[in-house]
Structures are given as structure tokens and as C-alpha cells.
Amino acid sequence: MSSEDPTTKELNNFVQTLLKQMSERFEEMQGTIVSRIDDMGKRIDDIEKSVTELMNDLGFSDEENDKQR
Secondary structure (H helix, E strand, O other), X not given: OOXXXXXXXXXXXXXXXXXXXXXXXXXXXXXXXXHHHHHHHHHHHXXXXXXXHHHHHOOOOHHHHHHHO
């Protein structure tokens, strides 16, 4: 039989291009999300450290914290 008609070729090219663009955008967004999650984890670690230091400065010990829980 004959090859694909021009309309079908154009549609296939359009779909392939669209899928490629979507894939690239998805990878970009994935990288951004992972980066933000890493940043949030670091911030949480810093907050935990600050809270622990404040509690130690106020005279709270780990044993007292465990009893209060």
C-alpha cells in the first residue's frame, strides 16, 4: 500500500513533538520539586537544631522531654 497521507504524517509529527515537550517539561518540574524538597529538609533540620539548642539553654534535658511525652 501507499505511505501515510500528509495529514497523518503531520498529526504524528505534532503528537511526537508534543510528547517530547511534555517529557522535557516533566523532567524540569521533577528537578525543581526534588530541589525544593531537599531545601525544605535542610530547613527542618536547622529548625530542629535550633529548638534543641533553645531547650538546652532553658535547662531542659532529653530525659525531661521523654517524661513529658
